[in-house]
Structure formats: structure tokens, C-alpha cells
Amino acid sequence: MTRWIIAILLAVSLHGPADAQSRMPPAQWANEQLPDPAQEAEAKDLMESLRCLVCQGQSIADSDAEMAQDMRALVRRRIAEGEEPEEIRNWLVERYGRWITYDPPIDGVTWPLWLLPILLLGGGIWLARGRFRSSKRGS
Template identity: 75%
Template sequence: MIRGLVLLFLAAFLTGPVHGQSRMAEAEWANQQLPDPADEAEAKALMESLRCLVCQGQSIADSDADMASDMRALVRRRIAAGEEPEDIRAWLVERYGRWITYDPPMDAVTWPLWLLPLLFVGFGVWLARGRFRSRKRES
């Protein structure tokens, strides 16, 4: 009985990494640079500005996730085909939402993200100014 439980435990935990590996072939341009250095520079800049949908904290340029690998290949293929990076970004934003980009556009939904830091800094300056004035009066 114990021997069976030990074997079950070993089978469950030692074969886990094997099952976690992808069986799909890697996309053609996922980890291979484009032949034209200018195209590769454009692709790299775009990939660094796009968020990995799986990792969420990394760009697709830095992520090892299969989804990021596929997105890198897609970006390189489209750049090699002559598409502009902004057109590719717009297509990806349309497909996956604004969250995919590290630089969201200013619109009705995102304006508080751009304006609130400025308001907080202004409020902090106003508080500090009042605090310094009150100290001057006390001395």
C-alpha cells in the first residue's frame, strides 16, 4: 500500500515538468532575427512595447511563453512584409485590447491614468507650500 502511494507520488510530481512542455513546433521567426538590420530594429522596438498576454509583467521580447513566441513571429513576419509598426500595433490592440500595449492611448477611459499623477504632484506641492508657510509664521 505504501509502496503504491510512493510510486503514485513520484509519478505525479516527477513527470509534471514533462507534461508542461509544449509539443508544438516553434514559429519560424520567433527566436530568429530578420536578415535586414533595420527591419529587425523596428520589430525589436515594437516587441518591447507589447505586453505578453501570459506573463503579464514582461514584454513579448523578454517572455519565454509560447504565446509571446507566436507574437514575436507575427511581428517579424509583418515587418518583413513591409507593414508599418503602428499598423501592427493597431491590429494587435484591436484584437487583444488596449492592455497589450505598455503605452496606452489617451482617450476617455485612460485620461485619469495620465492626469491623476499630475494632480497628486500638484496637491503635494500645495501641501508642502502651506506647511512651509506655517513654519515661517511660527518662528
């Protein structure tokens, strides 16, 4: 009897991930380009600058996740309605946080992210310059 209970529990627990994907069809514009090439170019540029909330390492333009499909549809729909890409980006940042964009704005929280690489590069150049000077003196 115990074996049957374990087998049933195991079968039910393994069946869960298979049902994690929705059976709903993708939203309109999720995988279709806009008819206007200029609007599609704006949408594509924006989608490539937004991080997928599921994949985290991919943009919504590259991700196959359902959330990314929904976000692509949202971006295309709003651009088709005449909304500016920056307005859409601001709305998404407001809703999901700065993390959603690959290009965070410079402000009080993110300035170290922008300044640190410059400081590290400057420090590396300063160290290399000192090394080259000391090796020339030693020759």
C-alpha cells in the same frame, strides 16, 4: 489497493505540468533577428512596448513564454512584409484589448490613468508648498 490508486492519481497529476510545454520548435523569427537592421529596430521597439499575455509583467521582447515567442515571430514577419508597427499594434489591441500595450491610448476609458498622476503630483506640490510656508512663518 487504495494506496496504489492514490499513488497512481498523484503520479498522473504531477505529470501534467511537465507536459504543459509544447514540443514544437519555435516559429521562424521568434528568436532570430530580421536581416534588415532597420526593420529589426522597428520590430524591437514594438516588441518592447507590448505586454506578454502569459508573464504579464514582461514585454514580449523579454519573455521566454511560448506565446511571447509566437507574438515576436508575428511582429517580425509582418514588419518584414512591410506592415507599419502602428498597424500591427492596432491589430493586437483589437484582438487582445488595450491591456496588451504598455502605452495605452488616451480615450474615454483611459484618461483617468493619464490625468491622475498629474493631479497627485500637483496636490503633493501644493501640500509641500503650504508646509514650507507655515514652517517659515513659525521660525
